[in-house]
Amino acid sequence: MAGYQDEIKRLEEEISKTKYNKRTQSHVGLVKAKLAKLREKDEARRSGGKKGDGYTVRRSGDATVVLLGFPSVGKSTLLNALTNKESAVGAYAFTTVSVIPGMLEYNHSKIQILDVPGILQGASDGSGRGKEVLSVIRGADMVLMVVDITHPEHLDTLKDEIYKTNVRVNQHKPDVRIRKTAKNGIRVGRTVRTEQLDDETISAVLKEFKINNAEVLIREPIDVDQLIDVVEANKVYMPCVVALNKGDLVSYEKAQDVKHETRADVIISAEKRTGTEDLKRVIFEKLExxxxxxxxxxxxxxxxxxxxxxxxxxxxxxxxxxxxxxxxxxxxxxxxxxxxxxxxxxxxxxxxxxxxxxxxxxxxx
Ligand SMILES: Nc1nc2c(ncn2[C@@H]2O[C@H](COP(=O)(O)OP(=O)(O)OP(=O)(O)O)[C@@H](O)[C@H]2O)c(=O)[nH]1
Ligand SMILES: [Mg+2]
The missing domain is CATH 3.10.20.30 (Beta-grasp domain)
Incomplete structure (x- = not known):
């Protein structure tokens, strides 16, 4: 069976070609809603209705953080630098085949850190062990993205893959309520203006999800993607820290440039153990x-x-x-x-x- 891939591709292209403005927003909203539904269906078909055989890791400590990155970027080396657990470190790709936990103790808190295999583009579609790796993240409190400083372009891929796994990083659950009603169509109430989202768009999206009668209360400015997230109600929200590793391989100036461009949180060298105290502090603060x-x-x-x-x-x-x-x-x-x-x-x-x-x-x- 061909699946929904062709249709998904077609809709993705349509969205990227359409300029988003007042005139087109309800159409784009509708296409995005269709796309979100198709992705769900496609996912269900592929997994044969089963939830992937995700890793089950016993949570311990006050919070759990998962290391996410491409192969060989230094995740296992970093785990060893941050925690008291030894993890297999190899000079070749895919040395880590399972989840290896370590415990970071910082300011009286205990933070469990999980080292998982590296992922590549397409991980969320099931390439490699990508799906299993990404499923570990859904159960965590934070994701720590590890990026090789000589390959900053990997960061967008990581963000993409994690987004496709229904994890939303560095945003909170939108303050929007949708209450289904028996009649009266879609009624929208607002406590704030939403330039990005008019009533027509909201109705189009909800109807695509077969919600024909509802009271919608919007209490913060959101866009159509966030509205779809609320309707689908299967998203997980968590903070994300980005660490640029192997800082020892480039000059100070180059490192700063990359940090600025990628808006990463810290530059570290897991091997030389520099920047790791900074990283611990950032992790601690973002866990709130x-x-x-x-x-x-x-x-x-x-x-x-x-x-x-x-x-x-x-x-x-x-x-x-x-x-x-x-x-x-x-x-x-x-x-x-x-x-x-x-x-x-x-x-x-x-x-x-x-x-x-x-x-x-x-x-x-
Ligand atoms: N120069 C430099 N090399 C590093 C650094 N951190 C790790 N490496 C090297 O990069 C290689 C891969 O390190 P790992 O820690 O195994 O990488 P990984 O991300 O766990 O790899 P996978 O588990 O295969 O995904 C090893 O040869 C490490 O010694 C660093 O900060 N600087
Ligand atoms: Mg590893």
Whole structure:
């Protein structure tokens, strides 16, 4: 069977040829929606309905970061430079055949780093072990792209492949709500102007996804790609750090030029172990950790050993982290600190957002 490849190609070409403006936006939106649907179908056909036999790696630590890059760019060398785990390092491509974890300890946090095989263009279509590698990323908290500084052009390919795997890096889930209704067509409400997205385009996209009646509430400026992401609801959002490796192979000036062009975060040499402290700091900052202190009734909180969580987490995440039964047995919490209205505030909702340096006294049945 020919699959949907020809049609996908045709639509891709149509989009690249059409200039995006007020007059064409609803047409482009429609074509993009069609394309997104076809890609999903194509994916389902290829995998025969199964989810790929992705690696299953036991998560540990406060967050998990996956190293993504072309073969031989120095991922395994970097894992060794960052963590306390030895990983196979070879002077030839595809030495890594499985996922190798290491643990980076930094500022009282434990960051699990996963080394996976290198990928090439076409990985998301199943070239090499590409699909399996990319599936590891979906389960991670952050992707660390490792790029050989002498091959900065690889970066676009990495970004492309990861985008096609439905991972969105360095953007958050758009603040847009779509509530299906029984009648009245598509009604759009906005709290902000969206120059890139008019009502006609929104209707065209939703109808393509067979949503004919809905209330759409747009609370931040988004484009049509982001709207499609919200409708498809299968995207994963996470931060991404880009490291240019093998900085020792080029001059300082050349390295700075490449960094500027690629907008990479850091220049490193995994082998010479330069720039790696900078990299650790960037990883730590982009993970947006917060510290949560726990206390028992009538006792002082334990300020020595905070629980490390991520910004935006809820009380539910904290409970899940503490014990498998905490969520079902949860009664209430008393909170001191930034997220409470007053010291010792009693709250009953697991959806309460936790902030850095909150002190929690959790009561369970
Ligand atoms: N000059 C230089 N060479 C490096 C650096 N980091 C790694 N290398 C070399 O690059 C080669 C490949 O390194 P690996 O760490 O195995 O690369 P990899 O990305 O894990 O490769 P795959 O697992 O095959 O995808 C080895 O010969 C390393 O010694 C660096 O910072 N500078
Ligand atoms: Mg390797």
């Amino acid at each position: 950790f917060i510290r949560v202190y726990l206390k028992e009734p009538r006792k002082e909180p334990d300020l020595e050993e905070p629980l490390i969580m991520r910004r935006g987490c809820t009380l539910r995440t904290v409970c899940e982290r503490l014990h498998k039964d905490f969520v079902s047995k949860f009664k209430f919490v008393r909170i001191w600190g930034p997220s409470s209205k007053f010291p010792g505030q009693k709250l009953l909702s697991l959806d309460h957002k936790i902030m850095d340096e909150d002190v929690l006294e959790i009561h369970v049945r």
